[in-house]
Amino acid sequence: MKKLSLLSLLLLVVRRDLVLAMRRRADVLTTLFFFVMVVSLFPLGVGPEMDMLRKMAPGVLWVAALLASMLSLGRLFSADYLDGTLEQMLLAPQSLSVLVLGKMVSHWMVSGLPLVLMTPVLGLQFDMSVDAIGVLMLSLFLGTPILSMVGAIGAALTLGLRGGGVLLSLLVLPLCIPVLIFGTGAVQAVTSGLNVSSHLSLMGALLILALAFTPWVTAQALRISME
Amino acid sequence: MAINWFKYSAPTTFYPLAGRLIPWFAISSAILFAVGLYIGFVVAPADATQGEFYRIIFIHVPSSIISMFLYLIMAGYAALGLIFNTRLSSMMASAIAPTGALFAFISLWTGALWGKPMWGAWWVWDARLTSELILLFLYLGFIALHASIDDPRRADRAAALLAIIGSVNVPIIYFSVKWWNTLHQGSTIKYSGTSMHIAMQQAMFTMLAACWLYAVAVALARVRSIILEREKNTKWITELAEVK
Numbered sequence: 361m362k363k364l365s366l367l368s369l370l371l372l373v374v375r376r377d378l379v380l381a382m383r384r385r386a387d388v389l390t391t392l393f394f395f396v397m398v399v400s401l402f403p404l405g406v407g408p409e410m411d412m413l414r415k416m417a418p419g420v421l422w423v424a425a426l427l428a429s430m431l432s433l434g435r436l437f438s439a440d441y442l443d444g445t446l447e448q449m450l451l452a453p454q455s456l457s458v459l460v461l462g463k464m465v466s467h468w469m470v471s472g473l474p475l476v477l478m479t480p481v482l483g484l485q486f487d488m489s490v491d492a493i494g495v496l497m498l499s500l501f502l503g504t505p506i507l508s509m510v511g512a513i514g515a516a517l518t519l520g521l522r523g524g525g526v527l528l529s530l531l532v533l534p535l536c537i538p539v540l541i542f543g544t545g546a547v548q549a550v551t552s553g554l555n556v557s558s559h560l561s562l563m564g565a566l567l568i569l570a571l572a573f574t575p576w577v578t579a580q581a582l583r584i585s586m587e
Numbered sequence: 588m589a590i591n592w593f594k595y596s597a598p599t600t601f602y603p604l605a606g607r608l609i610p611w612f613a614i615s616s617a618i619l620f621a622v623g624l625y626i627g628f629v630v631a632p633a634d635a636t637q638g639e640f641y642r643i644i645f646i647h648v649p650s651s652i653i654s655m656f657l658y659l660i661m662a663g664y665a666a667l668g669l670i671f672n673t674r675l676s677s678m679m680a681s682a683i684a685p686t687g688a689l690f691a692f693i694s695l696w697t698g699a700l701w702g703k704p705m706w707g708a709w710w711v712w713d714a715r716l717t718s719e720l721i722l723l724f725l726y727l728g729f730i731a732l733h734a735s736i737d738d739p740r741r742a743d744r745a746a747a748l749l750a751i752i753g754s755v756n757v758p759i760i761y762f763s764v765k766w767w768n769t770l771h772q773g774s775t776i777k778y779s780g781t782s783m784h785i786a787m788q789q790a791m792f793t794m795l796a797a798c799w800l801y802a803v804a805v806a807l808a809r810v811r812s813i814i815l816e817r818e819k820n821t822k823w824i825t826e827l828a829e830v831k
Binding site for chain 1: 719724727731732735736747748749752753759760763764766824
């Protein structure tokens, strides 16, 4: 058997999951449309006053991104679980943490990155300034991977359960609150003329922390769920 | 003489011990509740700025403190169960969770009752209120995850992992919410001393002890039920006097 280095293993898993996602583009687009739709519902719900919408925009976009990523988390392991691939991954001699990290990365590229790229359009709908949109994109760019990674723990714990989707949100959303706070805080800081670097630094710190621990924790959670 | 430190770590030995301990904890809790409420409502003077309203702290502060500590204790038991695979630890964790959630809820409820006359609002998005609310969500998540997994062993282990992640996350959540917004008054009791009247302190600490004893008594009673439920197919359960 050919020995794989960790990096090539990671790239292999990422490529495999991306190919699978591209074969089912509808799943990817559903998440994106859900995000766009939730964001567009807010002006209809609270009224079209531009001042208020401009103020609300970062919070609305962030909460919508949170919900959209919850929506797609159920798919992270379920297909592999149902067709037995996940069992083979657990049995594989390679590090399960790296396999899991690969799945997290591809999940983010499929469900997080499109939201980041869609943000400028939605930001303009809310009449946000260019600076604010830039910071919002940056904060989503740093924050959505954390949502994918922390969410993966919940997805692994609720694997194969009845009503797993709702339960997953119940478990993961409270853990994602710091990301939401720093993400929206950064945008509010830039619109009120303050320095954004502190919020973004904290977000970066959370990202590094999540990157270091969540693959391992998710691997443990998968072992618990699959035994 | 060698002491067997792990004698009571088995459900077989812990079940009767818990049964003997419960009345002690329950009775002393009831006595301390009576004493604490008496001092709190009759002996302690009205507050200089908050009038009579402040008396709600005698239940609010103990329940807040206990709801936070119980989460750590629960996570500790859950971790023991996960690491050493001891059945009783996991049972203790799931026995503590509802009490912790109850105290978190009482803390929020009494906080709202206090907030209305003092701040003029039932709820404000203050750091401590919000983090207490999130703590309640974490308890509910633990209970919900445990309840939705049929296999008790997997339920224990999955919920344990969630509790550990939660306890790692609690400081991060606390500080992020704290930097986000702060309105709640700071602690009056600090290590360097306090500005509180002595009778208020006595009432508070008596109530704190009463709530702790209550929490222990209830957790022990609940763990006995869990033991009975989980071990119902074993021989020693069928031989118990109360089961016959």
